[in-house]
Amino acid sequence: MKVHIYTYGCQMNENDTEIAKQLLLDGGFEVVDSEDEADIVILNTCAVRKKSEDKVYSHIGKLRKKGKKIGIMGCVADKEKENLFRRGADC
Numbered sequence: 001m002k003v004h005i006y007t008y009g010c011q012m013n014e015n016d017t018e019i020a021k022q023l024l025l026d027g028g029f030e031v032v033d034s035e036d037e038a039d040i041v042i043l044n045t046c047a048v049r050k051k052s053e054d055k056v057y058s059h060i061g062k063l064r065k066k067g068k069k070i071g072i073m074g075c076v077a078d079k080e081k082e083n084l085f086r087r088g089a090d091c
Contacts, residue, residue: 002030004038008056009046013074017044020073040069045076052076060084 007017035041046052
């Protein structure tokens, strides 16, 4: 399976993305540079600013239309939990 991670936000999220990439590689996944070539797209999210959070929801909607499998990590995932995919479906 090919995985792409898109990172929103701070330097801490950049670091978390690098750790996640290594874990994915260790688990047998192929990490790719483009979400178009990925089977799974993971969004590493930031909720510090409302605009960043809104961008995440928009991105979820676009990925769903493309039929991508989506993973969410980071601040928005923690903050929104169950509402995340329901609201993303409306984007």
